[in-house]
Amino acid sequence: MTEDLLTYDDDRAVEFIYDFLDKNDREQLSKDDIQYVLDVIYEYYESEGLIDEDTAEEANIDEEKMFEFIAKAARKDGVNLNDELIAQILEGEFQYGVSIGVYTPEE
Secondary structure, eight states: OOHHHHHOOHHHHHHHHHHHSOHHHHHHOOHHHHHHHHHHHHHHHHHTTOSSHHHHTTOOOOHHHHHHHHHHHHHHHTOOOOHHHHHHHHHHHHHHHHHHTSOOOOO
């Protein structure tokens, strides 16, 4: 496991993402909803082999495919998240990752 992955803290990520969301989105979501999306993101990474030590540092993530994976899981699990809320959570998660150095924004 890389050092970057060790610095990723789910509790901090949930707080960061919650604070990142605008007030209207926060009123529609619970922190459990955000944690659910983080868990599904991890499932996606695992299903795509992106958690392996060899791929973790240089992985390119297909954001569209990941979004669809999360939306499908939410529908299947009966979690009330629309596409806009999922997109906002994903953007917040990305910004959290950038803030701790896990992700590098594309230029």
